[in-house]
Amino acid sequence: MTTVIRTAGLVKRYGRTRALDGLDLTVESGQIHGFLGPNGAGKSTTIRVLLGLARATAGEATVLGGHPWRDAVRLHRRIAYVPGDVNVWPNLSGGETIDLLARLRGDGRDEGYRRERARLIEEFQFDPRKKGRAYSKGNRQKVALIAAFAVPADLYILDEPTSGLDPLMEVVFQRELARVRDAGGTVLLSSHILSEVEQLCDRVSIIRAGKVVESGTLAELRHLTRTEVSFAAADAASLGAIPDAHDLHVRDGRARFTIDSDRVAGALPALAQLGVEGLRVEPPSLEELFLRHYGDVVPGPEANPAAPADAAEPEPSEARR
Template sequence: MSAPAIEVHQLTKSFGATTALDHFDLVVQPGEVTGFLGPNGAGKTTTIRILLGLIRADGGTARVLGKDPWQDAVELHPRLAYVPGDVALWPSLTGGETLDLLARMHGRVDTARRDRLVERFELDPAKKVRAYSTGNRQKVALVAALSTDAELFLLDEPTAGLDPLMEAAFRDEVAALRTRGVTVLLSSHILGEVERLCDTVTIIRDGRAVEAGNLAELRHLTRSTVTLRTRCDLRRPGGLACLAAVPGIHDLSVDGDLVTFEADAEHIRDLVSALTWLDITDITWERASLEDLFLRHYTTVGGTAPR
């Protein structure tokens, strides 16, 4: 098996009294699209800046494409593409001039692909950057990055400011990167975006990794919600005995002929067997989502997730 494209172990970084990373671990395999989830301030951008060699970690180790991002930054940068969530460009240049400048700086650009991307993202390259909206500045960064032949893409909230149509175009381009076998680390708090695009996910909280794995593995850690209607008289003694006896059933409730509960994934077979005893007229089975997992880690005592 080839070495990881990104391998971070026990990474620490503080800014004064603020701990941004607290013994953080992250592994991204070659050819994977990995989602990097967490709210603002969780440590995502700090991690990416360390991987780019822009800041130095206080402790731990980081390897990017087999290299030290701090010691080998000059060698690594032509092999990387980076899109930040808040793009700052040269206001006096046009979009086309900016793309040309960024291409010369990177050195590994497919100009035919760049022309296609300019059209796909509906970017006017003749307009001055100072006249661009936030979304159009983001498009410049995306076109510049996606037109390169980089081996690793580091995308930090890359769809900030884009409208839904352009977000869809971005998803198509990331899918194309996966098809080409390119590695992507996608930092985002848009759960649907990550769920559509990513092979694996790492969730960070307070500078520490709290969950990591592929989506199928992570969904085993959450529960499905089941809602059904039955003709059985659930008010009679033992009316719900077949369900109550199933391990992994939680928050079972009855309202007339309506039954709702949550079910652990590892006990689904037992549950399906038990349901055959009920005269069911309707059933809805809502699979646990990445949002469920995310909120489980970020819900506060008061019951709301931080923004």
């Protein structure tokens, strides 16, 4: 594998706001890499820097071996980008917009493109004849997704790409994402849908306050956490010592405890001696891994429901030169 995206000590300031604070991120070729964090964590700012839409204040960033700011025009021919809120030209039809976006990436005229475009239009159940002003949010997302997938790319940067899609179209999106990965493409996927990331991604990076706080495969991240084990048991008195078990208790006829994920196998002989016949082992979900870093900022039931959400990341002030 080769490194497709690498940032080291990346810093981005907007006035007094420090949107990125020494971010280190590595994305290898042929992977779907999940990029997780709530609004304001620095995801969109990172993506703007990687696309050459914002210039880093400090640190280093390379994309496909090039500099995202200086080499933006050359790199964009190899990158497909889908934002979370797509705007389209109101007087162009959806089909015309897709063709224009394809031509900006150096394609959109050959027979192979036309076949792929037609296939994706059918898969996404999209009407390309309507004008842009008539499209709903979900249909605007489809325009960007079809344009991104119709022209092969080395790197797909997707920032909340399924926003506004219904569940059926999300299945189509997941299928297309697996297809481009299998064809050798690399994907950086920013998403709030943790189940989607858990199902699709080869690796995950969690960002908080402009820094990557955890990165690795789900298996690696789970290795650092505790797994929940449960089985049928009459009462706690009937249980012997289970090595490395934490928080052992019995409720509603089931014994439950947590154990470091790399110690599960060592507890099995003791469970066998207890005559356990049915055992449920539940590794931590991606949501639980995520909440390790954000559980302290989840509002409680006493929180004011009318209070504003986390502040959105500031818009870049610099213009492209």
